[in-house]
Amino acid sequence: MTAMRRPKRRKRGAVAANIAAVLVFLFFAFPVYWMASTAFKPAAQIRTFNIKLFPTALTLDHFRDAFRTANFWTFLRNSLIVSLSTTVLSVLVALLAATALARFRFRGRRTYLIMILVVQMVPLEALVIPMYLVLRDADLLNVLPVLVATYMAFVLPFTIWTLRGFVATLPVDLEEAAMVDGASRLGAFWRITFPLMAPGLVATGVFAFIQAWNEFILALTLMEQQNQTLPVWLGTFKTATGVDWGGLMAGSTIFAIPVVAFFLVVQGRMTSGLAAGAVKG
């Protein structure tokens, strides 16, 4: 009815909204575009102030250079090992905890939940000092499985919280029906609930992977320079001849691609999971 009363004003408002939408899109997308386009530009088009918003020639040189930097493949391998192990272990441990939280009511449950909320907020940047000192005393610096363990510390609370939400959405009736039909509790869980939970497990796992993949300060302090993960390689990337922006942007792109791809795949589930965590307690 507003539309009928003030058609002109409504229309002008819509046009303004659409223009604003394009500007918002550019604000968010441009840095990402600029990262990718710089990565594919020939060096001559990067080291100039005569900037072209769209590259007129493409090259893979920067990617080749990035692959050839010392230890790149070690860093990539480390990143993959650490992120995948953290994901699998966290999801397993979190699945157990989430089942307990969503399917049982027991003494200490509320305390446990509040603790999970609280520990998510402990700044890892503060814990890096004692972690370094303890691991140094135990001669466990520069050990990948130990890095995985420290990553679980910050991935696990969120994973538990999110999975708990997923488990709680699944109907118990089916499990009960299977148990009436003679299945054991474990069997019922494994055959009925687990398959239903798969999407939730995948979404949570992807989130755990992203967090581990992006982690910076623990790897920086607990691993040695030649044995780093990709984010530290990227964050400390320098060449003898000043900053090689083409190589840096190629590195950033390589590093960002898996995360962006995963993220877009599970986005819907993740926002609702995050929102559920954030709003429903």
Next chain:
Amino acid sequence: MDVLDTGQPDVDSALATTTVGAPLGGAPTGPARRHRRRAGHLLPYWLLLPSVVVLVGLLAYPLFSLVTTSFRRLDLRQLIRRQTIWVGTANYRAILRDHEFWVVTLRTIVFAMVCVAATLLAGTLVALLMRRLGRGMRLLVSVGMLLAWATPTVSAATVFKWLFDEQYGVVNWLVTELTPLDWSAHSWFDSKWPAFFVLGLCVVWQAIPFVALTLYAGLTSIPEEIYEAATIDGAGAWRQFWAVTRPLLRPIFLILISLSLIWDLKVFSQLYVITRGGPSRSTLLLNLYTYNLGFGVSRFGVAAAAAVIMVVITFIATAFYIRTMIRVGEEAL
């Protein structure tokens, strides 16, 4: 408060049908029942055990160790000789006497508050905008925001450094092309405020999407009729926001504010990549200050004391968050 339609019945409904210690569902009868009950009594604790082990070993113990370290003198000398020298509160006294510590702490808090305000303001505007858009344009905005959100922090920080590069940065080029100014060699990183601007922009750019999308999800749960009624009553856009949207989304706002505050207080990797505290330590924030004290100049005892103070500051913000969470989702906990 079921403001967001997340399609999740959540635990409160599960709780209603559960009895203490027993699995959900009909209890078997006779001796089997008693046996089941006892096993069921312990089962949740067994399920929680692995997570408790990880969290105690890798969070609680380091936290405890952080506190004890803050009462030790642990410089390079003690570190190499593996000596334990207790110095009481000397580290705290040293840090609290350090003028720079106070400057950095205050700067960290102000920086976080400015970032949170900017994020919330921009996020709200984008969410309100999304509500007015058609499907296609809304998708466009969402895709842009997802790109920014998904970009790894270290990649994002590197890109922002490149965007604002002195010689070949596209921002300087745009300013030179579009305005009468010649910024062909304008440096963003040789003085404090421009450097802070780039840092803050990088933080906010990545923080807005979560806030905007969460608020948008909240907005869609408000029935259109309320706004129609408000329009009939002659309420303008601002009045509608203030009198309808704001009170209805209040819980979401509170949670987003406290979460953003907690996140922005501990900014580290962007700072490490973009300015590393420079020029001349003018953009140093608390986490990097602590990191430098420890890993830069090997004064781990003093660094631990600074880190303890950092934890306390974060916990104050967290307490506010938990209180909000409990108030908002009491039935779920």
